[in-house]
Amino acid sequence: MGGAIEEPIDSSDRPFDGLRSASPILRGSVMAELSPGHELERAEEYGRALLNILEDFTGERARAGETQKAILNILEDLDDEKAKMEAANLELRRSNAELEQFAYVASHDLQEPLRMISSYTQLLESRYKDQLDEKAKRYIFYAVDGATRMQGLISDLLLYSRVGSHPRPLLRIDSHAALGEAIRNLGAAIAESHALVTNGDLPLVHADRVQLAQVFQNLIGNAIKFRGALSPRVHVTARREGATWQFCVRDNGIGIEPRHFERIFVIFQRLHSRDEYPGTGIGLALCRRIVDRHGGRIWLESEPGKGSAFFFTLQAA
Ligand SMILES: Nc1ncnc2c1ncn2[C@@H]1O[C@H](COP(=O)(O)OP(=O)(O)O)[C@@H](O)[C@H]1O
Numbered sequence: 001m002g003g004a005i006e007e008p009i010d011s012s013d014r015p016f017d018g019l020r021s022a023s024p025i026l027r028g029s030v031m032a033e034l035s036p037g038h039e040l041e042r043a044e045e046y047g048r049a050l051l052n053i054l055e056d057f058t059g060e061r062a063r064a065g066e067t068q069k070a071i072l073n074i075l076e077d078l079d080d081e082k083a084k085m086e087a088a089n090l091e092l093r094r095s096n097a098e099l100e101q102f103a104y105v106a107s108h109d110l111q112e113p114l115r116m117i118s119s120y121t122q123l124l125e126s127r128y129k130d131q132l133d134e135k136a137k138r139y140i141f142y143a144v145d146g147a148t149r150m151q152g153l154i155s156d157l158l159l160y161s162r163v164g165s166h167p168r169p170l171l172r173i174d175s176h177a178a179l180g181e182a183i184r185n186l187g188a189a190i191a192e193s194h195a196l197v198t199n200g201d202l203p204l205v206h207a208d209r210v211q212l213a214q215v216f217q218n219l220i221g222n223a224i225k226f227r228g229a230l231s232p233r234v235h236v237t238a239r240r241e242g243a244t245w246q247f248c249v250r251d252n253g254i255g256i257e258p259r260h261f262e263r264i265f266v267i268f269q270r271l272h273s274r275d276e277y278p279g280t281g282i283g284l285a286l287c288r289r290i291v292d293r294h295g296g297r298i299w300l301e302s303e304p305g306k307g308s309a310f311f312f313t314l315q316a317a
């Protein structure tokens with residue numbers, strides 16, 4: 001064994017090592033001869049690479065599995081939230097319906113006793129006016145006045161409660177005709193205040209004509225009622241915004257401070273005493289309910305002393 005170093009005969013382990021010094025031609029021919037072993041090695045390399053890829057792939061799959069689990073968890077949470085929201089919605093609809101029913105029954109049933117109060121106090125006044133002194137007459141006047149006011153309040157409340165409880169279908173209607181109806185209903189107030197009500201081109205919309213007239217009537221009625229020193233000027237316009245029309249009722253009245261913009265749409269909320277300006281505080285709440293029911297929005301722009309502009313949207317027809 002005399003320390004001789006044996007060259008490996010089969011050098012398939014390191015096929016090129018033994019050929020490093022060989023001429024390119026020799027190398028070429030040997031390589032051709034070695035090629036089956038070389039292919040094997042290459043196949044092994046490919047195999048390893050493939051295994052690596054597979055490993056990566058498995059890793060990715062595990063990660064994807066985790067992501068999927070996380071998404072499923074989120075979806076489950078969402079389902080929970082959805083169920084909670086649906087329950088809350090149902091509860092809200094139920095309590096709204098109850099409130100509507102209550103407002104309807106209360107206002108309807110209150111009308112009758114109220115009619116009795118006002119007709120009997122009026123009877124008292126007319127039958128016994130010779131026997132009554134000034135003080136008694138004044139008391140009777142207050143009683144009749146209170147009963148009349150309450151009748152107004154109740155009929156407004158009835159209107160309000162009926163917005164959603166007796167819905168008519170939304171039809172293709174002419175908003176100009178609805179404005180005409182509102183202006184006719186406001187005839188006395190317009191004449192008395194020398195108001196000038198004008199309008200631009202008004203479109204066909206998808207709406208309940210009676211309710212749209214109520215919206216115009218309340219907004220124009222307010223525009224006339226909350227007037228300043230100038231005689232009232234009200235201008236009604238509409239502008240197309242995609243699938244909706246944006247209406248605007250603009251006045252030259254006393255204006256409103258921005259901090260009250262939300263409050264005035266709440267039922268019974270008023271910014272003035274009844275002595276300054278009469279009213280029940282239902283008008284704008286009614287407008288909002290009607291516009292809501294139509295799937296629209298109502299809001300305003302105003303500044304004290306600079307008039308107000310009330311906007312609302314309706315679906316184009
Ligand atoms: N055009 C307007 N100009 C100034 N203030 C207004 C106008 N419209 C409404 N307001 C304010 O909003 C309040 C609520 O209006 P509304 O609900 O119609 O009730 P009401 O007319 O019975 O007072 C009013 O009391 C008034 O203070």
Ligand SMILES: [Mg+2]
Pocket residue numbers: 218221222279281282283284
């Ligand atoms: Mg009003």
